Amino acid sequence: xxxxSHPAFIMGLGALITLIFPQSISKWLRLIIPLLGLGLFLSLxxxxxxxxxxxxxxxxxxxxxxxxxxxxxxxxxFLIFGFLSNVYAFHARGRILHSASQLYIAASAGAVxxxxxxxxxxxxxxxxxxxxxxxxxxxxxSSLPALFRYLMVHLTGGLFFFAGILIMLIxxxxxxxxxxxxxxxxxxxxxxxxxxxxxxxxxxxxxDAYPEGTPWGSIYxxxxxxxxAIYTLIRGFAGTELLITLGAITALYGxxxxxxxxxxxxxxxxxxxxxxxxxxxxxxxxxxxxIDGASAHAIGNILFKGLLFMATGAxxxxxxxxxxxxxxxxxxxxxxxxxxxxxxxxxxxxMPFLNGFVSKSMLLGALHQAHMGWLEFVLLLVAVGTFLSIxxxxxxxxxWGNPTHESAxxxxxxxxxxxxxxxGTAFFCIFFGLYPTALYNxxxxxxxxxxxxxxxxIQSFEMLLATALSFFLILGALHMHDVLTLDLDWxxxxxxxxxxxxxxxxxxxxxxxxxxxLSSTITGFGLKLPTLKSSQTIATSGHSLLWIxxxxxxxxxxxxxxx
Amino acid sequence: MKKNKLYILLTLLILIxxxxxxxxxxxxxxxHGFFLGFYIILGFLxxxxxxxxxxxxxxxxxxxxxxxxxx
Numbered sequence: 276x277x278x279x280s281h282p283a284f285i286m287g288l289g290a291l292i293t294l295i296f297p298q299s300i301s302k303w304l305r306l307i308i309p310l311l312g313l314g315l316f317l318s319l320x321x322x323x324x325x326x327x328x329x330x331x332x333x334x335x336x337x338x339x340x341x342x343x344x345x346x347x348x349x350x351x352x353f354l355i356f357g358f359l360s361n362v363y364a365f366h367a368r369g370r371i372l373h374s375a376s377q378l379y380i381a382a383s384a385g386a387v388x389x390x391x392x393x394x395x396x397x398x399x400x401x402x403x404x405x406x407x408x409x410x411x412x413x414x415x416x417s418s419l420p421a422l423f424r425y426l427m428v429h430l431t432g433g434l435f436f437f438a439g440i441l442i443m444l445i446x447x448x449x450x451x452x453x454x455x456x457x458x459x460x461x462x463x464x465x466x467x468x469x470x471x472x473x474x475x476x477x478x479x480x481x482x483d484a485y486p487e488g489t490p491w492g493s494i495y496x497x498x499x500x501x502x503x504a505i506y507t508l509i510r511g512f513a514g515t516e517l518l519i520t521l522g523a524i525t526a527l528y529g530x531x532x533x534x535x536x537x538x539x540x541x542x543x544x545x546x547x548x549x550x551x552x553x554x555x556x557x558x559x560x561x562x563x564x565x566i567d568g569a570s571a572h573a574i575g576n577i578l579f580k581g582l583l584f585m586a587t588g589a590x591x592x593x594x595x596x597x598x599x600x601x602x603x604x605x606x607x608x609x610x611x612x613x614x615x616x617x618x619x620x621x622x623x624x625x626m627p628f629l630n631g632f633v634s635k636s637m638l639l640g641a642l643h644q645a646h647m648g649w650l651e652f653v654l655l656l657v658a659v660g661t662f663l664s665i666x667x668x669x670x671x672x673x674x675w676g677n678p679t680h681e682s683a684x685x686x687x688x689x690x691x692x693x694x695x696x697x698x699g700t701a702f703f704c705i706f707f708g709l710y711p712t713a714l715y716n717x718x719x720x721x722x723x724x725x726x727x728x729x730x731x732x733i734q735s736f737e738m739l740l741a742t743a744l745s746f747f748l749i750l751g752a753l754h755m756h757d758v759l760t761l762d763l764d765w766x767x768x769x770x771x772x773x774x775x776x777x778x779x780x781x782x783x784x785x786x787x788x789x790x791x792x793l794s795s796t797i798t799g800f801g802l803k804l805p806t807l808k809s810s811q812t813i814a815t816s817g818h819s820l821l822w823i824x825x826x827x828x829x830x831x832x833x834x835x836x837x838x
Numbered sequence: 839m840k841k842n843k844l845y846i847l848l849t850l851l852i853l854i855x856x857x858x859x860x861x862x863x864x865x866x867x868x869x870h871g872f873f874l875g876f877y878i879i880l881g882f883l884x885x886x887x888x889x890x891x892x893x894x895x896x897x898x899x900x901x902x903x904x905x906x907x908x909x
Binding site: 530531652659662663730733736738739740741742743744745747749752756757758759760761762768769 | 841844845848849851852855856858859862863866875876877878879880881882883884885886888889891892893895896899900901902903904906907
């Protein structure tokens with residue numbers, strides 16, 4: 276009976292309904308299903324109980340559902356945000372994409388509730404495939420190659436995860452998903468989680484793929500994969516000190532790239548990476564306040580980043596344009612979108628009385644407790660950069676700058692459902708900002724942090740106002756250019772091809788030498804050999820060789836581990 | 839002219855907040871981390887520093903024409 280209340284089951288049912296039922300009916304059902312799932316989940320969870328659903332298969336004991344404070348926090352927000360994104364996508368057509376989005380939410384819920392590594396692995400793979408489908412955007416030719424790159428990265432991550440599980444099986448370690456001890460298997464699983472969380476240097480898939488989706492498809496993408504990864508890191512690797520350093524690097528990297536970016540949705544993707552950095556610092560500290568801060572920031576990020584993606588999606592919807600150089604003068608045309616965008620922008624910058632302020636204060640407080648002043652300084656600098664690029668740069672250039680675009684009429688109107696979804700998400704940003712006790716009660720360690728310290732509020736406003744002043748002073752020097760910024764996805768786009776090309780040339784040389792040798796020998800006997808020159812064959816053999824080399828490396832690594 | 843008013847408004851607000859901060863710090867003996875005006879300096883200089891760093895990085899190393907991957 277409990278299985279039928281499992282959020283993954285309910286949302287999976289939603290995916291099936293979307294696939295089978297006519298779209299005019301299924302779009303209404305998609306509004307009901309997440310709320311139904313939330314209601315059933317809350318009745319299942321009850322106050323502070325640890326509910327488990329376990330089953331036996333292949334002689335092992337698998338745990339399909341484990342509810343505790345940490346997992347229920349993520350599930351509640353996932354289902355609320357799932358509902359809000361379904362409202363946002365209400366007007367859109369596309370059976371497969373909608374079905375994929377529901378399956379994606381289902382798999383994310385399943386992954387968070389999984390009590391053992393194999394169940395987690397299965398749900399993570401379903402997440403990877405269903406989210407990859409959401410990247411497909413019929414309006415953008417570049418979305419399909421991005422989809423395949425995304426899939427390649429995530430399946431590679433899955434391989435690391437699988438290898439980790441296999442090693443644990445061989446060693447006879449328990450597969451239940453709790454804090455993972457040291458060992459080669461934990462390292463492999465940490466890499467897999469790191470890829471999913473977009474930790475630098477495994478981050479490039481995010482800024483590559485997320486800006487490609489449809490305006491509404493990217494809303495789902497922005498919320499789930501990285502937050503599930505943060506959940507798994509909290510569960511498995513809390514207190515791993517390496518994560519603190521990686522977190523600081525990730526946060527700085529993300530914010531600097533965001534400042535260079537011209538595409539509005541890619542800019543926001545870099546800010547997901549940047550905020551992941553904050554959470555990693557909290558997880559790496561591993562203290563109660565650090566973990567609670569990271570959880571609160573993950574929840575906040577789903578809300579305010581979702582809101583920002585919704586607002587930029589609305590801009591894309593009405594203008595068919597996502598480059599800052601080609602946008603401008605929208606403030607009078609879509610004033611409601613501007614208001615919601617600014618709420619999201621202020622929330623992510625940590626403005627007092629919005630939810631980002633509470634979670635950022637908790638994380639900085641945790642660092643302060645641990646006497647990590649330098650890290651506090653780095654994260655404050657990142658907060659300055661965040662405010663600068665999201666609430667000032669993007670807002671200024673999209674809504675006010677470029678007066679030449681002011682007269683251009685809008686191509687479409689913003690549908691009412693989009694506006695309602697933005698209003699709903701903005702409500703939660705403000706609600707958790709004004710009434711953080713509601714958030715504290717949901718957190719795993721129930722830290723009641725005193726965020727509304729008068730001095731702290733004054734200092735936060737000082738920092739934001741000083742940033743604004745300096746932005747308007749240097750505004751003249753901030754010309755935007757329609758350019759592309761190189762990132763590590765270069766290796767998946769150009770580097771990979773160059774590598775294959777290099778291999779192909781090598782093979783071609785060997786083939787030619789061999790052929791020359793052969794023909795010279797054969798002609799010695801008075802025979803003639805047909806020429807073997809098909810570039811297709813050479814390219815194919817190049818790819819196969821690449822995979823053979825890869826398989827050999829994996830084999831050698833495993834052999835070394837075993838002995 | 840509109841821009842000048844904005845500068846004056848922002849500067850005034852920052853000054854007022856700075857004065858409030860000064861009095862709070864003066865009247866409390868608890869440990870508060872950074873010194874008076876730190877957040878103003880961080881906001882003002884930090885944003886200039888990080889902005890120009892990003893600009894330079896883009897201009898000299900990372901920015902390519904938008905059709906770079908299509909060639």
